[in-house]
Amino acid sequence: xxxxxxxxxxxxxxxxxxxxxxxxxxxxxxxxxxxxxxxxxxxxxxxxxxxxxxxxxxxxxxxxxxxxxxxxxxxxxxxxxxxxxxxx
Numbered sequence: 001x002x003x004x005x006x007x008x009x010x011x012x013x014x015x016x017x018x019x020x021x022x023x024x025x026x027x028x029x030x031x032x033x034x035x036x037x038x039x040x041x042x043x044x045x046x047x048x049x050x051x052x053x054x055x056x057x058x059x060x061x062x063x064x065x066x067x068x069x070x071x072x073x074x075x076x077x078x079x080x081x082x083x084x085x086x087x088x
Contacts, residue, residue, distance in 0.1 A: 063081065064081070
């Protein structure tokens, strides 16, 4: 993805609220399933990860690997990811 497209997606994500919150139980299978459903529906989403900085990085990396999405932006506890909707 080129930088112009990333900039456009960051702009679109600005007004979004987090739709997934990873809490004290961490990244469970049910959260991953919900992430898949949400990405298939919305493409661009915000996720709030409530954990310390090192754990947030690990969770973020695991999300990126499992969902095959692209990281658009990270600001504190919020990450913005994008994955193109599957063709129907």
